[in-house]
Amino acid sequence: xxxxxxxxxxxxxxxxxxxxxxxxxxxxxxxxxxxxxxxxxxxxxxxxxxxxxxxxxxxxxxxxxxxxxxxxxxxxxxxxxxxxxxxxxxxxxxxxxxxxxxxxxxxxxxxxxxxxxxxxxxxxxxxxxxxxxxxxxxxxxxxxxxxxxxxxxxxxxxxxxxxxxxxxxxxxxxxxxxxxxxxxxxxxxxxxxxxxxxxxxxxxxxxxxxxxxxxxxxxxxxxxxxxxxxxxxxxxxxxxxxxxxxxxxxxxxxxxxxxxxxxxxxxxxxxxxxxxxxxxxxxxxxxxxxxxxxxxxxxxxxxxxxxxxxxxxxxxxxxxxxxxxxxxxxxxxxxxxxxxxxxxxxxxxxxxxxxxxxxxxxxxxxxxxxxxxxxxxxxxxxxxxxxxxxxxxxxxxxxxxxxxxxxxxxxxxxxxxxxxxxxxxxxxxxxxxxxxxxxxxxxxxxxxxxxxxxxxxxxxxxxxxxxxxxxxxxxxxxxxxxxxxxxxxxxxxxxxxxxxxxxxxxxxxxxxxxx
Numbered sequence: 001x002x003x004x005x006x007x008x009x010x011x012x013x014x015x016x017x018x019x020x021x022x023x024x025x026x027x028x029x030x031x032x033x034x035x036x037x038x039x040x041x042x043x044x045x046x047x048x049x050x051x052x053x054x055x056x057x058x059x060x061x062x063x064x065x066x067x068x069x070x071x072x073x074x075x076x077x078x079x080x081x082x083x084x085x086x087x088x089x090x091x092x093x094x095x096x097x098x099x100x101x102x103x104x105x106x107x108x109x110x111x112x113x114x115x116x117x118x119x120x121x122x123x124x125x126x127x128x129x130x131x132x133x134x135x136x137x138x139x140x141x142x143x144x145x146x147x148x149x150x151x152x153x154x155x156x157x158x159x160x161x162x163x164x165x166x167x168x169x170x171x172x173x174x175x176x177x178x179x180x181x182x183x184x185x186x187x188x189x190x191x192x193x194x195x196x197x198x199x200x201x202x203x204x205x206x207x208x209x210x211x212x213x214x215x216x217x218x219x220x221x222x223x224x225x226x227x228x229x230x231x232x233x234x235x236x237x238x239x240x241x242x243x244x245x246x247x248x249x250x251x252x253x254x255x256x257x258x259x260x261x262x263x264x265x266x267x268x269x270x271x272x273x274x275x276x277x278x279x280x281x282x283x284x285x286x287x288x289x290x291x292x293x294x295x296x297x298x299x300x301x302x303x304x305x306x307x308x309x310x311x312x313x314x315x316x317x318x319x320x321x322x323x324x325x326x327x328x329x330x331x332x333x334x335x336x337x338x339x340x341x342x343x344x345x346x347x348x349x350x351x352x353x354x355x356x357x358x359x360x361x362x363x364x365x366x367x368x369x370x371x372x373x374x375x376x377x378x379x380x381x382x383x384x385x386x387x388x389x390x391x392x393x394x395x396x397x398x399x400x401x402x403x404x405x406x407x408x409x410x411x412x413x414x415x416x417x418x419x420x421x422x423x424x425x426x427x428x429x430x431x432x433x434x435x436x437x438x439x440x441x442x443x444x445x446x447x448x449x450x451x452x453x454x455x456x457x458x459x460x461x462x463x464x465x466x467x468x469x470x471x472x473x474x475x476x477x478x479x480x481x482x483x484x485x486x487x488x489x490x491x492x493x494x495x496x497x498x499x500x501x502x503x504x505x506x507x508x509x510x511x512x513x514x515x
Contacts, residue, residue, distance in 0.1 A: 047077055047184045050084075050177035059176035061093055062187045067146050071139030071191035072173045073154075075184040076111065076132050082178035083112025083129075086136050088151060089174045090167065099174050106174060107166055109153045111136060116153075118166060118236045124262060124286045126234060127153060127160035139191050140171060141211040150211040154192060161232025161260075162197040162212045198228045213239065213247075213261070220245045222274075228259035228281065235263045241276050244308075249280035258282050263301075274308045278315055285319040301343070305331040312338050319343045324375075326352050327368060329387060334369045342377035347405065350395055351387035351414060368395040378405040382426070385411040397421055407432055408455070413443040413466060418450055426455040430481070433470055433491070434462035446471040451479070458484040461491025469494065 039058035041049045050058030062072060065088070074086050087099035087108030099108025100117025108117045111130035115123020130136050137154035141162075148171060151163040173187060196209035198216045202224050210216035213233045216226050222244045229250060239261065241247075249259045260282040285301030301322025303312065309332035317324040321344035327333035329351050340347045350368040368385075375382040382402035385395055393414045400421040402408040408423035408430045409416070423430035430452040435443040443466065452458045458481040461468045468491040478484045485493050 043182070045184075047182050048175075050179075050181045050183070057098060057176045057178055058181075059093065059174060060185065061089065061175075062173035062185075064171040065140045065148075065173065066171075067142040069188060070142060071137060071189050072185070072187045073135050073137045073157075073189040074175055075135045075186070076130060076181070077184060078180075078182040079111060079130075079132050080177070080179035080181050081112065083110050084136070084175065084177045084181055084183060085110045085117070086138050086153075086173070086175050087117075088138065088140070088170045089172050090169045091172070093172075093174060098176050098178060105167060105170060107151060107163065107170065108174075108176075109136065109138065109160075116163065116234055118163075124234065125284075126232060126262070128155055130155055137189065137192070138173065140165065141194075143211075149215060150197065152194065157192045159192070159194050159231060161234050161262075163234045164212045164214045164236075166236065195229050197231075197233065198226055201225045201227070217241060217245070217247070228261070230258055232260045232262055235261070238263050242274065244275040246277040246279065247281065248278070260284060262286065275310075276305075276308070277311045277313070278303070279311075279313040280315065282316040283318075285322055301345075302326075302340075305333055307331055309333070312336070314338060317341075319345070321345070323347070323349055324378075325349070328352050329393065332367045334367075334371070335373050336371040338373050340373065340375045340378075341382075341405075344379055346381045346384050347375035347378040347402070348373070348382070349384045349386050351385055351393050351412075368393070370395070370397045370400050372399045373397075374401045374403070375405065376401075376403045381405060381407045381410045382423075383409045385409075385414045385416055387412055387414055402426070408452075409445070410434075411443055411445055415442065416445045418445055418447045420449045422451040422453070423455060424451075424453045428455075429457045429460045430455040430478075431458070431470060432460040432462070433468045435464060435466040435468040435491075442467040442469070444469045444471070447476050448473070450476045452477070452481060453479045454481070456482045457486060459493055460486045460488075461493050462488045463490030463492075464488075468492065 039051050040060055041051060043049055048060060074084065076084060085098040085100065085108040087106055089099065089104060089106035092104045097103035098110065099106045101121055102119050109127060110117060110123060113123060114125065114127045114129045116126035117123045135156050137157060139152050140148050141150040141152060142148055148165050148168060151165055153160045175185060197212050198210050199207035200210065200216050200220050201207040202221060213228055214235065217239060220226050220243055225246045225248065227248055227250055262284045283302050301319025302317045302324040305327045307330045312335040315338045317338065317340045323346040324340040324343045325335065325348045327350045333350060382405035387393055395414060395416045397416065398419045402423045404425045406427045408426040411433045413435055431445060433443045433445050458478040459470050459472060461470050470493045472493060472495055487493060
Protein backbone atom coordinates (compact mmCIF):
# COMPACT_ATOMS: atom_id res chain seq x y z
CA UNK A 1 0.00 0.00 0.00
CA UNK A 2 1.31 3.44 -0.87
CA UNK A 3 2.12 5.79 1.97
CA UNK A 4 -0.36 8.34 3.28
CA UNK A 5 0.11 11.75 4.85
CA UNK A 6 -1.09 11.03 8.38
CA UNK A 7 2.25 10.18 9.92
CA UNK A 8 3.09 11.66 13.31
CA UNK A 9 6.25 11.39 15.38
CA UNK A 10 7.70 7.93 15.79
CA UNK A 11 7.47 6.37 19.23
CA UNK A 12 10.34 4.79 21.13
CA UNK A 13 8.66 1.71 22.57
CA UNK A 14 9.56 -0.24 25.65
CA UNK A 15 8.06 -3.65 26.52
CA UNK A 16 4.58 -3.19 27.96
CA UNK A 17 3.26 -4.84 31.10
CA UNK A 18 0.10 -6.88 31.47
CA UNK A 19 -0.40 -7.95 27.87
CA UNK A 20 -3.85 -9.56 27.42
CA UNK A 21 -2.20 -12.52 25.73
CA UNK A 22 -0.60 -13.67 28.97
CA UNK A 23 -4.00 -14.96 30.12
CA UNK A 24 -5.02 -16.48 26.78
CA UNK A 25 -4.68 -20.20 26.29
CA UNK A 26 -4.11 -22.11 23.04
CA UNK A 27 -3.04 -19.12 21.02
CA UNK A 28 -0.34 -18.87 18.38
CA UNK A 29 1.31 -15.82 19.88
CA UNK A 30 2.82 -16.29 23.35
CA UNK A 31 2.34 -13.39 25.74
CA UNK A 32 6.10 -13.02 26.06
CA UNK A 33 6.33 -12.38 22.33
CA UNK A 34 4.53 -9.05 22.23
CA UNK A 35 6.07 -5.76 23.29
CA UNK A 36 3.51 -3.17 22.31
CA UNK A 37 0.22 -2.90 20.48
CA UNK A 38 -2.10 -0.10 19.41
CA UNK A 39 -5.46 -0.09 17.65
CA UNK A 40 -5.48 -3.88 17.91
CA UNK A 41 -7.49 -6.31 20.01
CA UNK A 42 -6.36 -9.81 20.91
CA UNK A 43 -8.93 -12.54 20.41
CA UNK A 44 -9.47 -15.65 22.52
CA UNK A 45 -8.57 -17.72 19.47
CA UNK A 46 -5.09 -16.24 19.54
CA UNK A 47 -5.71 -13.95 16.59
CA UNK A 48 -5.39 -10.18 16.41
CA UNK A 49 -8.17 -7.90 15.25
CA UNK A 50 -6.80 -4.68 13.80
CA UNK A 51 -9.11 -1.69 14.27
CA UNK A 52 -7.15 0.83 12.23
CA UNK A 53 -8.62 3.24 9.72
CA UNK A 54 -7.34 5.31 6.84
CA UNK A 55 -5.91 7.78 9.39
CA UNK A 56 -4.61 5.45 12.10
CA UNK A 57 -3.03 2.06 11.57
CA UNK A 58 -3.39 -0.85 13.92
CA UNK A 59 -0.05 -2.52 14.64
CA UNK A 60 1.77 -4.95 16.89
CA UNK A 61 5.48 -5.30 17.46
CA UNK A 62 7.24 -8.39 18.75
CA UNK A 63 10.48 -9.02 20.58
CA UNK A 64 13.52 -8.87 18.34
CA UNK A 65 14.44 -11.88 16.27
CA UNK A 66 17.56 -13.86 17.09
CA UNK A 67 19.62 -16.68 15.69
CA UNK A 68 17.58 -19.03 17.91
CA UNK A 69 14.23 -17.56 16.79
CA UNK A 70 14.82 -15.88 13.40
CA UNK A 71 11.36 -16.03 11.80
CA UNK A 72 7.68 -15.22 12.30
CA UNK A 73 4.47 -15.68 10.33
CA UNK A 74 1.08 -14.01 9.93
CA UNK A 75 -1.96 -15.91 8.67
CA UNK A 76 -4.59 -13.60 7.20
CA UNK A 77 -8.09 -14.49 8.49
CA UNK A 78 -10.06 -11.45 7.32
CA UNK A 79 -8.44 -8.88 5.07
CA UNK A 80 -9.48 -5.64 3.47
CA UNK A 81 -8.53 -3.90 0.24
CA UNK A 82 -5.71 -1.83 1.80
CA UNK A 83 -4.02 -4.93 3.10
CA UNK A 84 -1.68 -6.04 5.87
CA UNK A 85 2.01 -5.24 6.08
CA UNK A 86 4.65 -7.33 7.81
CA UNK A 87 8.33 -6.65 8.27
CA UNK A 88 11.04 -5.50 10.64
CA UNK A 89 11.75 -2.28 12.53
CA UNK A 90 14.03 -0.92 15.24
CA UNK A 91 13.14 0.61 18.58
CA UNK A 92 10.99 3.30 17.00
CA UNK A 93 7.63 2.54 15.43
CA UNK A 94 4.80 4.69 14.19
CA UNK A 95 1.13 3.91 14.77
CA UNK A 96 0.16 5.93 11.69
CA UNK A 97 2.42 4.17 9.21
CA UNK A 98 2.83 0.79 7.57
CA UNK A 99 6.13 -1.14 7.72
CA UNK A 100 8.62 0.28 5.22
CA UNK A 101 7.19 3.79 5.07
CA UNK A 102 9.66 6.62 5.80
CA UNK A 103 8.06 7.57 9.18
CA UNK A 104 10.45 5.23 10.99
CA UNK A 105 13.32 2.93 9.96
CA UNK A 106 11.72 -0.29 8.78
CA UNK A 107 11.25 -2.70 5.90
CA UNK A 108 7.92 -4.21 4.90
CA UNK A 109 6.11 -6.55 2.53
CA UNK A 110 2.48 -5.53 1.89
CA UNK A 111 -0.31 -7.97 1.12
CA UNK A 112 -2.44 -5.77 -1.13
CA UNK A 113 0.09 -5.29 -3.94
CA UNK A 114 2.99 -7.58 -3.03
CA UNK A 115 5.27 -4.52 -2.83
CA UNK A 116 8.52 -4.27 -0.88
CA UNK A 117 8.76 -0.98 1.02
CA UNK A 118 12.01 0.37 2.41
CA UNK A 119 12.09 4.01 3.48
CA UNK A 120 9.67 5.23 0.77
CA UNK A 121 5.94 5.82 0.43
CA UNK A 122 5.88 3.67 -2.70
CA UNK A 123 6.84 0.03 -3.02
CA UNK A 124 8.92 -1.96 -5.44
CA UNK A 125 7.21 -4.96 -7.07
CA UNK A 126 8.54 -7.88 -5.08
CA UNK A 127 6.15 -10.77 -4.46
CA UNK A 128 2.58 -11.88 -5.08
CA UNK A 129 -0.37 -10.28 -3.27
CA UNK A 130 -1.75 -12.15 -0.26
CA UNK A 131 -5.37 -12.67 0.79
CA UNK A 132 -7.46 -14.39 3.45
CA UNK A 133 -6.03 -17.86 4.11
CA UNK A 134 -2.48 -16.97 3.04
CA UNK A 135 0.51 -17.10 5.39
CA UNK A 136 2.98 -14.23 5.13
CA UNK A 137 6.41 -14.85 6.63
CA UNK A 138 9.45 -12.73 7.46
CA UNK A 139 12.81 -13.85 8.79
CA UNK A 140 16.43 -12.93 9.26
CA UNK A 141 19.39 -15.03 8.11
CA UNK A 142 22.36 -14.93 10.48
CA UNK A 143 25.99 -15.76 9.81
CA UNK A 144 27.70 -18.62 11.61
CA UNK A 145 29.04 -16.02 14.02
CA UNK A 146 25.55 -14.69 14.80
CA UNK A 147 25.64 -11.54 12.66
CA UNK A 148 22.27 -10.60 11.11
CA UNK A 149 22.80 -10.31 7.33
CA UNK A 150 19.69 -10.84 5.23
CA UNK A 151 15.92 -10.42 5.35
CA UNK A 152 13.73 -13.06 3.68
CA UNK A 153 10.01 -12.94 2.96
CA UNK A 154 7.71 -15.87 2.22
CA UNK A 155 4.19 -16.59 1.08
CA UNK A 156 2.73 -19.87 2.33
CA UNK A 157 6.26 -20.79 3.43
CA UNK A 158 7.60 -20.50 -0.12
CA UNK A 159 10.57 -18.15 -0.49
CA UNK A 160 9.94 -14.89 -2.37
CA UNK A 161 13.41 -13.37 -2.18
CA UNK A 162 16.40 -12.02 -0.31
CA UNK A 163 17.05 -8.45 0.83
CA UNK A 164 20.23 -7.17 2.57
CA UNK A 165 19.35 -6.20 6.17
CA UNK A 166 19.02 -2.38 6.10
CA UNK A 167 20.43 -1.82 9.62
CA UNK A 168 21.92 -4.05 12.31
CA UNK A 169 19.28 -3.14 14.91
CA UNK A 170 16.28 -3.64 12.62
CA UNK A 171 15.24 -6.98 14.09
CA UNK A 172 11.83 -6.36 15.70
CA UNK A 173 8.83 -8.04 13.98
CA UNK A 174 6.09 -5.57 13.12
CA UNK A 175 2.64 -6.19 11.68
CA UNK A 176 0.19 -3.44 10.71
CA UNK A 177 -3.09 -3.02 8.90
CA UNK A 178 -4.40 0.02 7.09
CA UNK A 179 -8.01 -1.11 7.59
CA UNK A 180 -9.97 -3.42 9.91
CA UNK A 181 -8.62 -6.94 9.55
CA UNK A 182 -8.05 -10.15 11.51
CA UNK A 183 -4.81 -12.16 11.47
CA UNK A 184 -3.19 -14.97 13.43
CA UNK A 185 0.39 -14.26 14.49
CA UNK A 186 3.04 -16.85 15.21
CA UNK A 187 6.23 -15.33 16.53
CA UNK A 188 7.73 -18.76 17.14
CA UNK A 189 7.22 -20.15 13.66
CA UNK A 190 9.94 -22.40 12.34
CA UNK A 191 12.14 -20.94 9.61
CA UNK A 192 11.61 -22.87 6.35
CA UNK A 193 14.63 -24.41 4.71
CA UNK A 194 16.04 -22.15 1.95
CA UNK A 195 18.86 -22.66 -0.52
CA UNK A 196 21.67 -20.08 -0.39
CA UNK A 197 21.05 -16.86 -2.27
CA UNK A 198 24.33 -17.29 -4.14
CA UNK A 199 27.78 -18.81 -4.18
CA UNK A 200 31.27 -17.49 -4.88
CA UNK A 201 33.73 -19.81 -6.57
CA UNK A 202 37.46 -19.16 -6.82
CA UNK A 203 39.30 -21.36 -9.32
CA UNK A 204 38.99 -25.04 -8.41
CA UNK A 205 38.19 -24.38 -4.76
CA UNK A 206 34.81 -25.34 -3.36
CA UNK A 207 32.15 -22.65 -3.76
CA UNK A 208 31.27 -20.59 -0.69
CA UNK A 209 27.59 -19.85 0.02
CA UNK A 210 26.27 -16.36 0.87
CA UNK A 211 22.87 -15.23 2.17
CA UNK A 212 22.58 -12.26 -0.24
CA UNK A 213 24.13 -11.14 -3.50
CA UNK A 214 25.58 -7.88 -2.15
CA UNK A 215 27.68 -9.80 0.39
CA UNK A 216 28.87 -12.21 -2.29
CA UNK A 217 29.89 -9.45 -4.72
CA UNK A 218 31.68 -7.53 -1.96
CA UNK A 219 33.63 -10.66 -0.99
CA UNK A 220 34.52 -11.79 -4.52
CA UNK A 221 38.05 -11.38 -5.85
CA UNK A 222 39.30 -10.83 -9.39
CA UNK A 223 38.44 -13.82 -11.56
CA UNK A 224 35.77 -15.22 -9.22
CA UNK A 225 32.38 -16.46 -10.40
CA UNK A 226 29.31 -15.35 -8.43
CA UNK A 227 26.32 -17.61 -9.10
CA UNK A 228 22.88 -16.30 -8.11
CA UNK A 229 20.09 -18.71 -7.25
CA UNK A 230 16.61 -18.44 -8.75
CA UNK A 231 14.33 -15.93 -7.02
CA UNK A 232 14.25 -12.20 -6.30
CA UNK A 233 17.45 -10.47 -5.16
CA UNK A 234 16.16 -7.07 -4.02
CA UNK A 235 18.22 -3.95 -3.34
CA UNK A 236 17.16 -0.55 -2.07
CA UNK A 237 19.50 1.04 -4.59
CA UNK A 238 22.00 -0.88 -6.67
CA UNK A 239 25.03 -3.12 -6.70
CA UNK A 240 28.56 -1.71 -6.98
CA UNK A 241 31.01 -4.08 -8.65
CA UNK A 242 34.66 -3.27 -7.94
CA UNK A 243 36.40 -6.45 -9.10
CA UNK A 244 36.72 -8.29 -12.41
CA UNK A 245 34.10 -10.98 -11.79
CA UNK A 246 31.31 -12.92 -13.47
CA UNK A 247 27.76 -12.73 -12.09
CA UNK A 248 25.51 -15.40 -13.53
CA UNK A 249 22.52 -17.66 -12.98
CA UNK A 250 22.75 -21.38 -12.30
CA UNK A 251 23.76 -23.09 -15.53
CA UNK A 252 22.49 -26.47 -16.61
CA UNK A 253 19.62 -26.48 -14.11
CA UNK A 254 15.90 -25.84 -14.52
CA UNK A 255 14.88 -23.28 -11.89
CA UNK A 256 11.40 -22.44 -10.65
CA UNK A 257 12.38 -18.80 -11.18
CA UNK A 258 15.36 -17.17 -12.85
CA UNK A 259 17.60 -14.87 -10.78
CA UNK A 260 15.95 -11.44 -10.72
CA UNK A 261 18.04 -8.49 -9.55
CA UNK A 262 15.64 -5.71 -8.58
CA UNK A 263 16.35 -2.17 -7.43
CA UNK A 264 13.89 0.24 -5.87
CA UNK A 265 15.73 3.32 -7.11
CA UNK A 266 18.49 3.16 -9.73
CA UNK A 267 19.74 -0.38 -10.10
CA UNK A 268 23.30 0.25 -11.22
CA UNK A 269 25.95 -2.35 -11.83
CA UNK A 270 28.83 0.08 -11.95
CA UNK A 271 32.11 -1.16 -13.41
CA UNK A 272 35.14 1.11 -13.12
CA UNK A 273 38.31 -0.02 -14.87
CA UNK A 274 37.47 -3.71 -14.49
CA UNK A 275 36.09 -6.57 -16.56
CA UNK A 276 32.57 -7.58 -15.57
CA UNK A 277 30.49 -10.34 -17.14
CA UNK A 278 26.75 -10.69 -16.60
CA UNK A 279 25.05 -13.86 -17.83
CA UNK A 280 21.58 -15.31 -17.50
CA UNK A 281 20.19 -12.59 -15.21
CA UNK A 282 17.01 -10.53 -15.10
CA UNK A 283 17.79 -6.95 -14.00
CA UNK A 284 14.87 -4.65 -13.19
CA UNK A 285 14.90 -1.08 -11.93
CA UNK A 286 11.69 0.42 -10.57
CA UNK A 287 13.10 3.88 -9.93
CA UNK A 288 15.24 6.26 -11.92
CA UNK A 289 14.83 9.90 -12.89
CA UNK A 290 13.60 10.76 -16.38
CA UNK A 291 15.05 14.27 -16.10
CA UNK A 292 18.56 13.24 -15.00
CA UNK A 293 21.52 13.78 -17.32
CA UNK A 294 23.94 11.03 -18.35
CA UNK A 295 26.55 12.31 -15.90
CA UNK A 296 24.07 11.52 -13.14
CA UNK A 297 23.34 7.93 -12.14
CA UNK A 298 19.65 8.84 -12.08
CA UNK A 299 19.73 8.67 -15.85
CA UNK A 300 20.60 4.98 -15.75
CA UNK A 301 18.20 2.57 -14.16
CA UNK A 302 19.69 -0.78 -15.17
CA UNK A 303 23.37 -1.31 -15.98
CA UNK A 304 25.91 1.54 -15.95
CA UNK A 305 29.34 0.72 -17.34
CA UNK A 306 31.73 3.62 -16.69
CA UNK A 307 35.21 2.29 -17.46
CA UNK A 308 36.90 -1.01 -18.28
CA UNK A 309 34.66 -3.51 -20.03
CA UNK A 310 31.36 -5.22 -19.50
CA UNK A 311 29.93 -8.26 -21.27
CA UNK A 312 26.19 -8.89 -21.07
CA UNK A 313 25.00 -12.31 -22.25
CA UNK A 314 21.48 -13.74 -22.31
CA UNK A 315 20.06 -11.21 -19.86
CA UNK A 316 16.76 -9.35 -19.51
CA UNK A 317 17.07 -5.69 -18.52
CA UNK A 318 14.33 -3.12 -17.87
CA UNK A 319 14.02 0.26 -16.17
CA UNK A 320 10.69 1.74 -15.16
CA UNK A 321 11.82 5.38 -15.31
CA UNK A 322 15.39 5.29 -16.56
CA UNK A 323 17.56 3.68 -19.24
CA UNK A 324 18.32 -0.03 -19.48
CA UNK A 325 22.04 0.04 -20.34
CA UNK A 326 24.44 2.99 -20.32
CA UNK A 327 28.02 2.62 -21.54
CA UNK A 328 30.42 5.55 -21.40
CA UNK A 329 33.22 6.51 -23.78
CA UNK A 330 35.87 4.73 -21.71
CA UNK A 331 33.99 1.46 -21.54
CA UNK A 332 34.03 -1.51 -23.88
CA UNK A 333 30.52 -2.94 -24.12
CA UNK A 334 29.61 -6.28 -25.67
CA UNK A 335 25.94 -7.21 -25.34
CA UNK A 336 24.65 -10.40 -26.95
CA UNK A 337 21.36 -12.33 -27.00
CA UNK A 338 19.89 -9.92 -24.48
CA UNK A 339 16.43 -8.34 -24.22
CA UNK A 340 16.19 -4.70 -23.13
CA UNK A 341 12.90 -3.02 -22.20
CA UNK A 342 10.44 -1.79 -21.34
CA UNK A 343 12.26 1.39 -20.31
CA UNK A 344 10.98 4.79 -19.19
CA UNK A 345 13.72 6.56 -21.16
CA UNK A 346 16.09 4.87 -23.60
CA UNK A 347 16.95 1.23 -24.13
CA UNK A 348 20.72 1.38 -24.68
CA UNK A 349 22.96 4.46 -24.70
CA UNK A 350 26.59 4.10 -25.81
CA UNK A 351 29.35 6.71 -25.58
CA UNK A 352 27.56 8.53 -22.78
CA UNK A 353 29.57 11.13 -20.82
CA UNK A 354 30.75 10.37 -17.32
CA UNK A 355 33.45 7.77 -17.99
CA UNK A 356 36.48 9.93 -17.24
CA UNK A 357 38.11 13.13 -18.48
CA UNK A 358 36.55 14.43 -21.68
CA UNK A 359 39.88 14.77 -23.49
CA UNK A 360 40.90 11.20 -22.68
CA UNK A 361 37.47 9.93 -23.67
CA UNK A 362 37.53 11.71 -27.02
CA UNK A 363 40.80 10.14 -28.04
CA UNK A 364 40.26 6.65 -26.62
CA UNK A 365 36.66 5.59 -27.18
CA UNK A 366 35.78 2.09 -26.12
CA UNK A 367 34.62 -0.64 -28.50
CA UNK A 368 30.85 -1.05 -28.56
CA UNK A 369 29.29 -4.22 -29.96
CA UNK A 370 25.64 -5.24 -29.92
CA UNK A 371 24.96 -8.75 -31.25
CA UNK A 372 21.53 -10.37 -31.29
CA UNK A 373 20.02 -7.80 -28.91
CA UNK A 374 16.29 -7.01 -28.83
CA UNK A 375 15.19 -3.57 -27.60
CA UNK A 376 11.49 -3.13 -27.09
CA UNK A 377 8.96 -0.67 -25.62
CA UNK A 378 11.14 2.32 -24.74
CA UNK A 379 9.56 5.74 -24.30
CA UNK A 380 12.42 7.49 -26.08
CA UNK A 381 15.25 5.96 -28.17
CA UNK A 382 15.87 2.25 -28.57
CA UNK A 383 19.63 2.61 -29.20
CA UNK A 384 21.29 6.01 -28.82
CA UNK A 385 24.89 6.60 -29.88
CA UNK A 386 25.46 9.73 -27.87
CA UNK A 387 29.12 10.84 -27.58
CA UNK A 388 29.93 14.23 -25.99
CA UNK A 389 30.62 17.14 -28.28
CA UNK A 390 33.83 16.66 -30.26
CA UNK A 391 34.17 12.95 -29.44
CA UNK A 392 34.43 10.08 -31.86
CA UNK A 393 33.93 6.34 -31.83
CA UNK A 394 32.48 3.35 -33.65
CA UNK A 395 29.70 0.89 -32.93
CA UNK A 396 28.90 -2.45 -34.55
CA UNK A 397 25.28 -3.65 -34.40
CA UNK A 398 24.54 -7.10 -35.80
CA UNK A 399 21.35 -9.16 -35.81
CA UNK A 400 19.48 -6.77 -33.54
CA UNK A 401 15.79 -5.86 -33.36
CA UNK A 402 14.31 -2.55 -32.18
CA UNK A 403 10.56 -2.48 -31.72
CA UNK A 404 7.93 -0.03 -30.46
CA UNK A 405 10.26 2.80 -29.41
CA UNK A 406 9.82 6.50 -30.21
CA UNK A 407 13.04 6.43 -32.29
CA UNK A 408 14.81 3.23 -33.25
CA UNK A 409 18.46 4.32 -33.66
CA UNK A 410 19.74 7.86 -33.14
CA UNK A 411 23.40 8.56 -33.94
CA UNK A 412 25.37 11.66 -33.06
CA UNK A 413 28.89 12.01 -34.56
CA UNK A 414 30.19 8.44 -34.70
CA UNK A 415 30.51 5.60 -37.15
CA UNK A 416 27.94 2.83 -36.91
CA UNK A 417 27.98 -0.43 -38.86
CA UNK A 418 24.49 -1.92 -38.97
CA UNK A 419 24.09 -5.49 -40.21
CA UNK A 420 21.03 -7.77 -40.48
CA UNK A 421 18.95 -5.71 -38.05
CA UNK A 422 15.33 -4.61 -38.02
CA UNK A 423 13.33 -1.58 -36.85
CA UNK A 424 9.61 -2.16 -36.50
CA UNK A 425 6.78 -0.01 -35.20
CA UNK A 426 8.85 3.01 -34.14
CA UNK A 427 6.66 6.00 -33.39
CA UNK A 428 8.85 8.60 -35.10
CA UNK A 429 12.12 7.72 -36.90
CA UNK A 430 13.54 4.27 -37.53
CA UNK A 431 17.12 5.55 -38.09
CA UNK A 432 18.25 9.13 -37.54
CA UNK A 433 21.75 10.62 -37.86
CA UNK A 434 22.61 14.20 -36.98
CA UNK A 435 25.87 16.12 -36.98
CA UNK A 436 24.88 19.51 -35.60
CA UNK A 437 27.32 19.26 -32.68
CA UNK A 438 30.05 17.30 -34.45
CA UNK A 439 32.77 20.00 -34.69
CA UNK A 440 33.50 18.71 -38.21
CA UNK A 441 33.52 15.01 -37.29
CA UNK A 442 31.61 12.61 -39.54
CA UNK A 443 28.37 10.99 -38.51
CA UNK A 444 27.84 7.92 -40.63
CA UNK A 445 25.66 4.79 -40.54
CA UNK A 446 26.30 1.99 -43.03
CA UNK A 447 23.41 -0.47 -43.36
CA UNK A 448 23.50 -4.00 -44.80
CA UNK A 449 20.58 -6.44 -45.01
CA UNK A 450 18.44 -4.37 -42.67
CA UNK A 451 14.66 -3.96 -42.57
CA UNK A 452 12.49 -0.99 -41.59
CA UNK A 453 8.76 -1.55 -41.26
CA UNK A 454 5.71 0.38 -40.07
CA UNK A 455 7.42 3.63 -38.99
CA UNK A 456 6.32 7.19 -39.87
CA UNK A 457 9.88 8.02 -41.02
CA UNK A 458 12.32 5.43 -42.30
CA UNK A 459 15.67 7.27 -42.63
CA UNK A 460 16.47 10.83 -41.55
CA UNK A 461 19.86 12.55 -42.03
CA UNK A 462 20.39 15.99 -40.47
CA UNK A 463 23.59 17.92 -41.17
CA UNK A 464 24.39 21.35 -39.83
CA UNK A 465 27.79 20.76 -38.24
CA UNK A 466 29.52 18.16 -40.35
CA UNK A 467 28.83 15.10 -42.48
CA UNK A 468 25.59 13.26 -41.70
CA UNK A 469 25.29 10.27 -43.95
CA UNK A 470 23.33 7.01 -44.16
CA UNK A 471 24.45 4.27 -46.54
CA UNK A 472 21.45 2.24 -47.68
CA UNK A 473 22.06 -0.16 -50.57
CA UNK A 474 19.61 -2.53 -52.20
CA UNK A 475 20.27 -5.28 -49.67
CA UNK A 476 18.05 -3.29 -47.29
CA UNK A 477 14.25 -2.86 -47.37
CA UNK A 478 11.75 -0.26 -46.17
CA UNK A 479 8.11 -1.30 -45.87
CA UNK A 480 4.88 0.39 -44.85
CA UNK A 481 6.44 3.71 -43.82
CA UNK A 482 4.71 7.07 -44.42
CA UNK A 483 8.03 8.62 -45.57
CA UNK A 484 11.04 6.57 -46.55
CA UNK A 485 13.79 9.24 -46.63
CA UNK A 486 14.30 12.78 -45.36
CA UNK A 487 17.43 14.96 -45.39
CA UNK A 488 17.99 18.34 -43.77
CA UNK A 489 20.83 20.89 -43.76
CA UNK A 490 23.11 18.90 -46.03
CA UNK A 491 22.35 15.44 -44.71
CA UNK A 492 22.93 12.65 -47.24
CA UNK A 493 21.38 9.24 -47.88
CA UNK A 494 23.29 7.05 -50.36
CA UNK A 495 21.29 4.37 -52.15
CA UNK A 496 23.65 1.96 -53.89
CA UNK A 497 22.16 -0.20 -56.61
CA UNK A 498 24.70 -2.97 -56.02
CA UNK A 499 26.24 -4.33 -52.82
CA UNK A 500 29.20 -2.39 -51.47
CA UNK A 501 32.57 -3.30 -52.99
CA UNK A 502 31.33 -3.54 -56.59
CA UNK A 503 31.48 -0.85 -59.23
CA UNK A 504 27.99 0.66 -59.37
CA UNK A 505 25.88 3.71 -59.89
CA UNK A 506 24.05 5.12 -56.89
CA UNK A 507 21.57 7.85 -56.24
CA UNK A 508 22.32 10.42 -53.56
CA UNK A 509 19.42 11.93 -51.65
CA UNK A 510 20.12 15.28 -50.07
CA UNK A 511 18.37 18.50 -49.21
CA UNK A 512 19.18 20.01 -52.58
CA UNK A 513 17.59 17.06 -54.44
CA UNK A 514 14.42 17.27 -52.42
CA UNK A 515 15.19 14.49 -49.91
